[in-house]
Amino acid sequence: MKPFSSLLPAAVLAVAAGLPALAAAEKLTISCGAVGAELQLCREGVEAWSKQTGHSVEVVSTPNSATERLSFYQQILSAQSSDIDIIQIDVVWPGMLANHLLDLNEVLPTASTQGYFQAQLDNATVAGRLVTLPWFTDSGLLYYRKDLLEQYGKPVPQTWDELTATAKAIQQAERDAGNANMWGYVFQGRAYEGLTCNALEWIGSHPGGALIDPQGQIAVDSPATRQALSLAKSWVGDISPRGVLNYTEEEGRGVFQSGNAVFMRNWPYVWALAQSADSAVKDKVAIAPLPKGGPDGKHASTLGGWGLSISRYSAQPKLAGELVAYLTSAREQKHRALVSAYNPVIESLYQDPELLAAMPYYSDLHAILSDGVMRPASITGDRYPRVSNALFDRVHGVLAGETPVDQAVSELHGELKRIKRRSW
Template identity: 50%
Template sequence: MLRTASLLAASLALSAALIHPAQAKVTVSISCSSLGIEMELCRDGAQAWAKQTGNEVKLVSTPADAQERLALYQSLLAAKSDKIDIFQIDVVWPGILANQFLDLNQFIEPAKLDGYFQTLIANNTVDGKLVAVPWFVDAGMLYYRKDLLDKYGLKAPETWADLEAAAKQVMAGEQGIEGYVFQGRSYEGLVCNALEWIVSNGGGGLLDNGGQASFNNPQATAAVDRAKTWIGGIAPQGVLSYDEEQARGAFQSGKAVFMRNWPYAWALVNAPDSPVKDKVGVVPLPKGDGDKAVHTGTLGGQSLAVSKYSANPKEAVDLVLYLAGAEEEKRRAVKGAFNPSLKSVYNEPELKDDAFFSTFSKILESVATRPAAVAGKGYNQFSSQFVRAVHATLQGQGSAADNFASIRTSWK
């Protein structure tokens, strides 16, 4: 509780009023992620709404680490705090936090929701209650150094074997460069990576529709055991403590050939001051071996939910709809490479002919999903057990099969 309290104090200390109209109607507070340039984009969008409506908006900076942010949210909501009106939530949190959010069906006409990807609307609907509006959609993807692959006559990898071979070849010819960086820390990001390894190798999902564990099979364990061989080889030992930003930092500074990350990294690696600007390409993540191998990326994304304890629910919903509206989603896509949750925005000229967004649309065709809906409120516990088993395997503490055997088998 002390850690959560300190996180809250730090977050609220960073709160900043974005605009002060002479006669502000109400003040709406919103939590935004501090990952990459998310805070900047959130601030600019919220400020535009405040100017348009005459209301005031306060930003609450929350931890970039998803588990820390969830713990903060749970503490605030359990206390029925009105410090935050709008919560930016992860794609796997609706089932965990549903009881603390308003049913947005009571505020939003159904026609306004038709334009969103309906898989995202379904993901945000718990027991018939729409707990959040989709804001942007994510999926894991592979970033690679075009210049280095060209130098050695290599193509973007189709399989994990291709990636391993290419990484070793470039590492042998270049000083001070790693082959592959990803999110190897023991947190939710590693769940996403491991799910991609497993599904891409034909190992299926993590839980079946009945909530029974389905990941302890030969294809799944082989995929995680394979990843273990990367540590200290094509991947640095330090990758076991990497999150998204640490992986991006290594790749963007020119110290890695390949990186697994979310779409947000695209705008940053191509920023004017980036050492790898215009040297990077993106493709779907590699597939494994065998007939069941597929390209996949873990489905991610963020939505906006309104607290049951908000003193200004109508204004909060209005801000949610503004931020998740077509113009704002297009702006975020162009400036930050955040993929829209509205289907129509992909047809905008700025996005339609862009190679990055066309690649992402292909990735969306075969995404892997975490079993948040199946596990419901138990997902957080399942995720913790699963990620501990995967991390132990990567550290060389037993095989994937042995570590998976320690995870509870029923989650319904």
């Protein structure tokens, strides 16, 4: 594989290195992937558009790490470079990059955003400007062993308390039957963005629970937060291994897919892997919405995903808008879903017979995405990374038994006030 730097145009490298930019290339340039299927699907979509329109497009590969990719984009955009017209951005970046991105309402046909999940469009809009067009999405899901629930006569849990009780009962029964490695529930417990997603789900599932409300007010110091974190703390060492404190998505998947967990919180990509030929739980898995925080709570799943944005410094914004509209069209989103399970952001595709045949869980996923919880990235703007760090650090301290819940919540509230200052 060529080194990352060899895939970039000379002008882009010059800007990234702090050198004067060379003359802007005449062709349209898009950055829409790093490696593997993500990059290949982008190339295929771009080539189809180029063949259809006769326009030339160069695809620029980026670092695989989201953090490195963001840093690269920030360098290019801060230099007001016109070398990259279209960039692929994470759902938590609109607020951070908005000042450098074009309002897509200026270049896209109105029909381009029809039928999208409203939460996705709201997140993509900063100060009334649509700065990115959602392309594909993710959502936190509850994976469960349907064979074990059936064997022990247990229903799919609707609340976190029910999950806790069911996980404990089946875990003990399986251990008594000889599987000493069985655990009740695995999730993302390492101190990183994945724990932010889990914590927002726990808190948001309780009545009145929120980190920051839609008006931008800090709302974390609440009974909902205390109740959610107290229950999560009780899992570690009981229905969840102590090692969960270092789990990302893949560590949890490894435990579940090897047959050693009853329940797991993870993203949709796990479905195909759990059903693969070498999976110990093939045909034994089902998914459901994450549990509610009590009978009066709600299902709350953190949304992820990526969108396409146009640089304000593009020399060809209208042409770039045409390519964005093509790549995010229903036809392209369906193709990407069928080929590599990139979940669409257009609601009607979740009733598409061909997609439902390939991915039966889509009927459940539609409802989950409709009730999805967006991280407060658009509200907090370039301070979101500090907000997320404050949350996952305090929550990790609670899970590890290092910080009492009341103290952690109080400290988190104070830290968020300092980050906010007068306004976001």
